[in-house]
Amino acid sequence: MGTITLISLIILALLIGAIGLLLWQRSKGKRIPLAVIVVLGCFALGLGGAIGFVHKGEDYQAYQKLRWHTLAPEKIAPLVAQGYTVFVDITSDWCSICQTNKAEVTHREQVVNALMADNIILMQGNWSEADTTIAGYMQHEGILGTPYNKIYGPSAPNGIVLPSKLTIEAVIDGLAQAKAL
Structure with a gap:
């Protein structure tokens, strides 16, 4: 307390x-x-x-347990081929919707627990500063800015694009759809 x-x-x-x-x-x-x-x-x-x-009984520090890997687009397809689900989060410090998505969705205990499953790899690109890897990925995706979230998995090798304004349900459903076979 x-x-x-x-x-x-x-x-x-x-x-x-x-x-x-x-x-x-x-x-x-x-x-x-x-x-x-x-x-x-x-x-x-x-x-x-x-x-x-x-104090709704939720662990508001749960998000600290998440282990994000740096965005590596070339690793996504091989990871999916091995049976992993890859959650991609393109964010930036100056993006207010990104910060809202964190506070209301990706940092919430229910979503953190779902993202911590053994078969899920978290990749994040922080576009607060210029980055050629993120720029190339975003250009390939046809997206101009943040936020951008996509879930790749055995049932969705091409990925499931999530809405810019995330919801808990969209993330949980996206994860289930991507990993289901």
Whole structure:
């Protein structure tokens, strides 16, 4: 549990304690405005909702386990012939859609687990700076820019092009289609 989470939980416990104390004092005849209790209750609900939203039980560091190989287009066909599935990710640091794809899809635990299967090879080309290998691959594919994701496999030796704006379902389905025989 992170420090921010711990502090948030302590604040939430204090808010709930304060609400309980105010309600108890009010039941004993003290003049505690109901609006104060309602406002504190709203703060507690908001903070509790934020904590619940941020901590859905997912490992947000799972993506660190992924082992990306540098894009090597000449190795894709031989790997596929050996029965491997190759996930190609062409990205760049300045591409906002690429960063969104990482945050919402490729760094999510469900996708990370799928990408870590034994028969999957991950190849990435980071086009943040000029690179002749990436440029040649993209020219061969007829694509001008990032993001670009394609999955090659025994059932898809020519590859399955994924949408620019990735979804978890598109990646999982693409992997299943490419490796299925």
